[in-house]
Amino acid sequence: MREQLIESTRELLWERGYVGTSPKAIQQRSGAGQGSMYHHFRGKPDLALAAITRSAEEMRARAEAELSGPGSPIRRITAYLSRERDALRGCPVGRLTQDPDVMADPELRRPVEETFSWLRARLAAVLAEARAGGELAAGPDPAATATALVAVLQGGYVLARAAADAEVYAQAVDGALGLLAGHVR
Amino acid sequence: MREQLIESTRELLWERGYVGTSPKAIQQRSGAGQGSMYHHFRGKPDLALAAITRSAEEMRARAEAELSGPGSPIRRITAYLSRERDALRGCPVGRLTQDPDVMADPELRRPVEETFSWLRARLAAVLAEARAGGELAAGPDPAATATALVAVLQGGYVLARAAADAEVYAQAVDGALGLLAGHVR
DNA sequence: GTCTATATTACGATAGAC
């Protein structure tokens, strides 16, 4: 039951955010009763922490696998950026950034902060590797470029949701790859 | 009073989103009483529509002024991207994209959708102008590039909030300008 | 136009039985 509670909370946080997710909704989706939920967790913030932590770990593990995978640095970055994503659902971690109650709670906030600071640094390292290997021109700064690329993904979700069209997300990624291409080889 | 109600709602939607904003909070911030609010507006959705519409119009007017201002196309785009923004507060329109109740209501959703579809098209037009005038290389597709650039801004807010550091937003913009620079002139 | 009173439902949690 503990497991279902966490998974249901992850889904609801993704769909509706922290403020928009009630204990009751979690109980209904997970099939757990009132008492069960408060037996396993101290309350909504405690349960949310478990859910957020897991989503953050999952996101990071996936990115790490792609960015440390086989292929040249630029190929790995392209693979990471081009990975199929559910654009209209958005990013389960990035979304929390808009949740005032999450950002106001240092415990809930930490996994979000760490995930993105890690991701930006990791991507910057791969870009630096590409530059060192002569695959990337010397022009673009790795750290700034990494932040811009991660921003394209996060902003791509925003624009896709605004348009109610996943294709807009794909277009944002294409645009970023097109800009990057001018600096490659 | 009608005016204060709209302005207070705009602020609260920006800070806390639609789900996180209660009629009571609006009344307290605006100084209006219960009866006053329900005299001027039919309810929370009606008031939110007025607030969202105004924020959307403001955002569009500001962008239009910059993108249609003086200077070469690339200079205007650079000016638009580099404009000082309150990175930690984020975008008052883009933020609504994460609000399930806003996206579920066609009336509330429309201003959000229109603002971004207009912005992407307008930016694409300026990029096409740059290309036609020989200021921008033929490589990058104007529409995809425009979407990517708008995404950098929207995603830059996400990353800045995640890091609780406005500088991260500036870095995302720098990264985008750096990538764009390789295709200019 | 604004105020106060009232109503209904949901939120977020605790207590104690089983």
Added chain:
DNA sequence: GTCTATCGTAATATAGAC
């Protein structure tokens, strides 16, 4: 571990007086 009962507060209005 789970269930039911209960609690106090907040959300989102409506009604009617002034």
